[in-house]
Amino acid sequence: MNYTQKMLRDDALRGKNIVVTGGGSGLGKTMTKYFLELGAQVAITSRNLKKLETTVEELEKETGGECFAIQCDVRNYDEVEKMRDEAISKMGSVDVLLNNAAGNFISPTERLSSNAFDTIIDIVLKGTKNCTLAFGKHWIDQKENNKTVLNIVTTYAWTGSAYVVPSATAKAGVLAMTRSLAVEWAKYGIRFNAIAPGPFPTKGAWDRLLPGDLKDKFDLAKKVPLQRVGEHQELANLAAYLVSDFSTYVNGEVITIDGGEWLKGAGQFNLLEAIPEELWDQLEQMIKAKKNA
Ligand code: HXC
Ligand code: NAP
Numbered sequence: 001m002n003y004t005q006k007m008l009r010d011d012a013l014r015g016k017n018i019v020v021t022g023g024g025s026g027l028g029k030t031m032t033k034y035f036l037e038l039g040a041q042v043a044i045t046s047r048n049l050k051k052l053e054t055t056v057e058e059l060e061k062e063t064g065g066e067c068f069a070i071q072c073d074v075r076n077y078d079e080v081e082k083m084r085d086e087a088i089s090k091m092g093s094v095d096v097l098l099n100n101a102a103g104n105f106i107s108p109t110e111r112l113s114s115n116a117f118d119t120i121i122d123i124v125l126k127g128t129k130n131c132t133l134a135f136g137k138h139w140i141d142q143k144e145n146n147k148t149v150l151n152i153v154t155t156y157a158w159t160g161s162a163y164v165v166p167s168a169t170a171k172a173g174v175l176a177m178t179r180s181l182a183v184e185w186a187k188y189g190i191r192f193n194a195i196a197p198g199p200f201p202t203k204g205a206w207d208r209l210l211p212g213d214l215k216d217k218f219d220l221a222k223k224v225p226l227q228r229v230g231e232h233q234e235l236a237n238l239a240a241y242l243v244s245d246f247s248t249y250v251n252g253e254v255i256t257i258d259g260g261e262w263l264k265g266a267g268q269f270n271l272l273e274a275i276p277e278e279l280w281d282q283l284e285q286m287i288k289a290k291k292n293a
Helices: 026-037 049-063 077-091 114-141 165-184 203-209 232-243 261-266 270-274 279-289
Strands: 017-021 041-046 066-071 096-099 147-152 190-197 254-257
Touching (some): 017 026, 017 077, 017 114, 026 041, 026 049, 026 232, 041 049, 041 077, 066 077, 114 147, 114 165, 114 190, 147 165, 147 232, 165 190, 165 254, 190 232, 261 270
Parallel strands (some): 017 041, 017 096, 096 147, 147 190, 190 254
């Protein structure tokens, strides 16, 4: 057994109907594939219908599962309500909302137009709000329970990060929403959790965060104590657990899956890792010599 393998038992998600925003590419696609393999029906949604349809065709062939493509720009509440109604009509009901859609790019903040900042906030924070409100209101009105919302954030939701300020601002809001509604809507049988991934290479993220030769100049694996980037299946395993009934007592949690990356940046003396082994003898002597000075 290792981390590239599938974790849950067959049929762990049988009977679950799942909506994955941004499910046509990257991590959304990987999670969708695993949900289908575990027996769920999945509706994937994003702006680009052609891409979604290609993904549906590919994943249905690979998994034998049932997957639906629904076009929706999460920034527009009317479109989100339509998407919700279409997902319900195609799958019968929806048990899980996975807020995965995002927009992001690197830029010094002073170079951003007001519209550029808004664009990211609108996709990430407003989009997550739109989907959460549309599905949540429906579940509450219909008195449906055993529902779960899983939000994909990042570790800079709490550390902040230079050069991706709109994304950091928006993800922090999503995290606050996750924790707030985990308490407020528990009485309706709706759970909220979040995953904060470290670097998991995808075309969408890498083209916008590490364009050109930045990929080679900034090897993200070097920032990670475990010295590697994430494998998509590791994230899919965690997501599948969090949307399954095995995790029904997990509520209001954000689970970091980053090989220790953010803590490496945070610990005051973590940079002492650069000190060679042989120097530690000298340093120890110097420190001890000060004791009675
Ligand atoms: C400065 C930029 C810009 C850039 C766009 N803009 N790119 N400003 N630097 N590189 C400005 C535009 O000039 C415009 O402002 C405004 O932003 C909106 O741009 P549009 O292209 O009109 O927007 P839209 O077509 O809606 O596209 C949204 C997008 C695009 C976010 C800009 O990149 C996109 O579609 N992204 C979706 C996928 C994605 O981003 N995936 C990565 C997620 S990775 P003006 O003022 O000119 O009108 C992620 C990982 C986090 O979140 C952690 C990793 C470790
Ligand atoms: P990705 O492939 O670019 O995924 C983003 C998805 O969001 C795309 O499928 C895109 O589809 C969709 N989307 C963008 N704007 C939308 C809108 N307005 N309405 C509906 N859908 C929209 O990137 P990814 O790396 O897989 O990212 C997935 C999630 O993981 C994001 O939440 C991201 O912040 C998070 N994350 C990723 C990493 C990483 O290392 N990859 C690390 C931390 C967090 P369309 O273009 O078709 O709309």
